[in-house]
Amino acid sequence: MKRRHLLGLAATAAMTLAALPAAAADPVRIGYTMARTGLFAAAAPSQEQAYTLWQEQVNARGGLNVAGEMRPVEFVSYDDESDPAKSAQLYERLITSDNVDLLIAPWGTPHHLNLAGVAETYGFPVVGNTAASVAIREVAPGNIWFPTSAIPDRIGPELAAMLSEAGVGSVSIIANVLPFGQENLGFLTPALEAAGIEIRMSENYPPDISDMTPLITQIKAAGADAVIALTYPADAFLYAGQARELGVEAKLQFMLIGPTIDAFHKAFGPAADGIVTLAHWSPEQAAWPRAKPFFDAYVARWGQAPDYLDSALAYMSLEILEQAVAKAGLDRDALREAIATGTFDTINGEVRFDGVQNAVTPTAFVQRQGDKMQLVWPAAIATAPLTMR
């Protein structure tokens, strides 16, 4: 009696499984690590929120197209505690122990450089995103690609060209001593000199600076046409608040990282108007039809605007991966070939790679104008002219 009962249950279970629809295909498991704690924890959510949004969107439209088969997306993720070495170990675990189907990127340049080694060792193709350093060009091409165009040796000359065209004759520079600030300073200084723009002052400051009154007093005394503040997010708030308090009257203020963060606008509102910063994406660019829907979906999902650099780059990297997987499936060799040779339609327009780099997207700058961030440089993708005070 008991045995018959068990057999009946087994038969019912088998019929139920057979009757499940095709949507119950095995999920595509995508692995990544994220700096959820530690030094970079405040910067990383703008990237991970873009990941989550993409996952929800893909699953809502029936799954990821894997060479014609629709499969749900499942994330396998770990906190790397902002430690690049730990991140690399976890990526090895994702490959060898968790057996993920795909990998997506962690936050920040050092993590990407470590991931590049893992990707190369295991021959696992990864589309990077939030890495921005000339060091990415030292990475062996083949298994990792970088969609960013915000690379210091391009930023310097482009910024000098924009200032020159705007009639800026002199600048004051302050720079965070952290690597991205100094790397940019290294390329910017000769570019400004070559453009004939006088550097009235150039001062470095430590990342834990608590008050910028002395620096801003010097900036005011120098009286240059423009101020270039090579900031990180925390000191961007400090600079913007105190520059406003002390009444910096430069025609133009450029800040490296910070003004694209949603909290920056909440902190300064109209006072942030006119500030120029680094970003190569904007929802205002009508030539990129995916841009505005991404912006709207992000705001609807997270109640805040995406970061114009990190969120946009994170989403772009997923769009590239999605389109490559649709074409090549999950076979790593086929996927590598698809990413390396393909042309992709992203929220930032067309992207294709030359070696490890994005060969299409230009290095660009955005300016807060009213409640919008407009692309103001270069002219090819500008959505509004640069405005000066």
Next chain:
Amino acid sequence: MLDSLLSAQLLFAAAVLGSIYALVGLGLNLVYGTMRLLNIAHGDILMIGAFSAYWWFTLTGLSPLIALPLVAAIGAGLGLALYFGLFRRQLAQGLPPAAIEARSLLLFFGVSVVLQNVVAFFFSSTPRAYRHLDEVVRIGDLAMTGNRIAALVVAVTLLAGMLVFLNRSLFGIEIRALIQHREAARVVGINVDRVQMVAIALGFAAAAIAGALLSMTEQTSPFMGFRFTIAAFVVIILGGLGNIRGGIIAGMLLAVIEIYAVTIFSAEARSILIYGAFVAALLIRPQGLIGFGKRG
């Protein structure tokens, strides 16, 4: 250069920064002085205060200054919860100060990690900010943002109030007695348990209020506290561990070094000068720059 050094602008900047350093240091000093607890989660209590003020403003639209009693109560409540949950029994065991310091260091390290991650879990690590009292007030050449004036006024008022409380009230004198000599305080009939409770509540409340004040001028994130923990330790070691008045003066001194040294030398020299002064103070006057080697 001389014009810059004599400017009211630098004086204002040093006063704002110094009063915040002093307030943050005061909280740490009360907790260390009375109980020998090394609270390396002190900056995280400040972070809780900043988040409380942020949510108050975001949800009610009312000034975070109105919410300061609430913020202080949250800080004090957290302090009391930790006191009763983690430290009261240990303190009652009569362990030597070195043992209490070592244990509290480890326990507060755990508290720090938990607080940061709980806040990150519920509110995410995304930086947050809001605009409040951000109008610029100009008096001659001096420009001051309303929220920085408010931070200065609140911090100085609290510091002055605390000094009066510690020097004039019976309970304040009991706190100082406990700081000066724990066993003697017990012998003369001071209710040590009650004084410890009040000290931790006041210390955590001071940190939470400092956080609320900073939330008006800085971004708020779950991991913002660490640099204030470091600043608070520099302040209380410079001023003399457990020396409340010394700590307040050291907070001001630290800000003066930071503002004026950057003006005279360069911003790059900031950390070298601050930590150089710190190391020099430890070598020359390990009991603290201010006072005579006795706490109180």
